[in-house]
Amino acid sequence: MPAAKDPRPCSIADTLALVGEKYSLLVLREVCLGNGRFDQLVRNIGAPRDVLATRLKRLVDVGVLEKTAYSEKPLRHEYRPTPAGLDLEPVLVTLKEWGDRHLNPESPPMVLEHVCGHELVPRVVCSECGDEIRHDDLTAHPQTPGWTVAGPAVA
Amino acid sequence: MPAAKDPRPCSIADTLALVGEKYSLLVLREVCLGNGRFDQLVRNIGAPRDVLATRLKRLVDVGVLEKTAYSEKPLRHEYRPTPAGLDLEPVLVTLKEWGDRHLNPESPPMVLEHVCGHELVPRVVCSECGDEIRHDDLTAHPQTPGWTVAGPAVA
DNA sequence: TCGCCTAGTTTGTTTTTCCAACTCACTCGG
DNA sequence: CCGAGTGAGTTGGAAAAACAAACTAGGCGA
Incomplete structure (x- = not known):
C-alpha cells in the first residue's frame, strides 16, 4: 500500500518541484x-551567485x-x-497580472505590448467555450484512488 | 540614490514574495x-506542521x-x-496545465471539468484580441528608469 | 475518567541561504 | 610583457529555514 503520508498527486506540485524554488521563476523571467x-x-534578480548557479544547473537539467x-x-x-521554458510564460504572465492588480494597481513596473497593438492584459479562458475561468465554474475530479476533494473547486 | 544592487522592480517578484515560498501555492490549491x-x-500537502502553520499565518496576513x-x-x-486568493486560481491552473503537458502527458492526476461540459484546458489569451499569447508576440517596456530589457520578450 | 480529535507549538537536528571573498581563463591597453 | 578588467562561476563560514517527532491544550463522547 502507498504509505499513508504521501501528498496528493498533482501536476501543480510536480511543476513547482521543478521551478518553484526561490528565484527559479525570476531566472525564467530574465531569460525570457x-x-x-x-x-x-x-x-537583475538580486540572488546570491552560488544560489543562482545551483538554480541554473537545475533548470538546465529539467529542460526549461x-x-x-x-x-x-x-x-x-x-x-x-x-x-518547455517558453511554455512557462503563461505562468509568468498570470503571476504578473495578479501582482499588477493587487500589489501595483496604480502603475505596473513593466508593460507588455501585444502584437495586436494593445497593452497585454492576459485572461485565462477555457479552450472549449472561450469563457474566462471562474472558481464556481469548475469541478475537480481526482484521478487517483483514495483521493477526494471537498468542495467544487480548482486545481 | 537607490543602492545599485536592487533587483528589477517587477510584479512577478512581488507576487512570489507573497505566495512563492515552498508549499504556499499548494495550500492555496487545497483551500480552493x-x-x-x-x-x-x-x-494532502505533506508539509511539516510547523512550516504549514507559518505559511498559513503569512497567507492570512497578506490577504489571500x-x-x-x-x-x-x-x-x-x-x-x-x-x-484575492481566488484571483490566484489562474496561476494554479496554468501551473497545472504545464505539468499535465510536460510531466504527466499520459494522464493528469486531476481533471477539472468546466461548467460548459468539457474538461478544462486553459489558455492564456490577450483580452483585447483574444489570441493566445506567444513569446514572439510580446514586447516588454520597463517603466522604471535605469532598467532595460535585451530582447523582445515576456515578463 | 480515559482516550480521542483538532489545531497547533516545542525541541533538537539537518539543510539551505546568504554574503563576501576568491579563483580561473581569457582579453585588452600600454 | 605586465597589469587591470571581465565573465562565470567556487569556496568558506555564519545565520536562517526546514524537518520529524513528540508534546500541549481545549473540548467531547462513552
Missing part, C-alpha cells in the same frame, strides 16, 4: 527577456533552460529558454 | 478545493486566505480563500 548571462541574472555559447575566443555562455 | 482544515492540509470558524462548541477553524 533576453538577459541570459550570469552577471545580468545576478544583478539551455546553455549556449554566444562567443568563442573568450568562451562565454548564456542561458536561453527551451520550448 | 475546499480542504481548509489544518490536518487535511498537512496530509481567511480563517473562519466552521464550528463553535468545539471551536474549530478552517481556512478559505479570499477574493
Whole structure:
C-alpha cells in the first residue's frame, strides 16, 4: 500500500518541484527577456551567485533552460529558454497580472505590448467555450484512488 | 540614490514574495478545493506542521486566505480563500496545465471539468484580441528608469 | 475518567541561504 | 610583457529555514 503520508498527486506540485524554488521563476523571467548571462541574472534578480548557479544547473537539467555559447575566443555562455521554458510564460504572465492588480494597481513596473497593438492584459479562458475561468465554474475530479476533494473547486 | 544592487522592480517578484515560498501555492490549491482544515492540509500537502502553520499565518496576513470558524462548541477553524486568493486560481491552473503537458502527458492526476461540459484546458489569451499569447508576440517596456530589457520578450 | 480529535507549538537536528571573498581563463591597453 | 578588467562561476563560514517527532491544550463522547 502507498504509505499513508504521501501528498496528493498533482501536476501543480510536480511543476513547482521543478521551478518553484526561490528565484527559479525570476531566472525564467530574465531569460525570457533576453538577459541570459550570469552577471545580468545576478544583478537583475538580486540572488546570491552560488544560489543562482545551483538554480541554473537545475533548470538546465529539467529542460526549461539551455546553455549556449554566444562567443568563442573568450568562451562565454548564456542561458536561453527551451520550448518547455517558453511554455512557462503563461505562468509568468498570470503571476504578473495578479501582482499588477493587487500589489501595483496604480502603475505596473513593466508593460507588455501585444502584437495586436494593445497593452497585454492576459485572461485565462477555457479552450472549449472561450469563457474566462471562474472558481464556481469548475469541478475537480481526482484521478487517483483514495483521493477526494471537498468542495467544487480548482486545481 | 537607490543602492545599485536592487533587483528589477517587477510584479512577478512581488507576487512570489507573497505566495512563492515552498508549499504556499499548494495550500492555496487545497483551500480552493475546499480542504481548509489544518490536518487535511498537512496530509494532502505533506508539509511539516510547523512550516504549514507559518505559511498559513503569512497567507492570512497578506490577504489571500481567511480563517473562519466552521464550528463553535468545539471551536474549530478552517481556512478559505479570499477574493484575492481566488484571483490566484489562474496561476494554479496554468501551473497545472504545464505539468499535465510536460510531466504527466499520459494522464493528469486531476481533471477539472468546466461548467460548459468539457474538461478544462486553459489558455492564456490577450483580452483585447483574444489570441493566445506567444513569446514572439510580446514586447516588454520597463517603466522604471535605469532598467532595460535585451530582447523582445515576456515578463 | 480515559482516550480521542483538532489545531497547533516545542525541541533538537539537518539543510539551505546568504554574503563576501576568491579563483580561473581569457582579453585588452600600454 | 605586465597589469587591470571581465565573465562565470567556487569556496568558506555564519545565520536562517526546514524537518520529524513528540508534546500541549481545549473540548467531547462513552
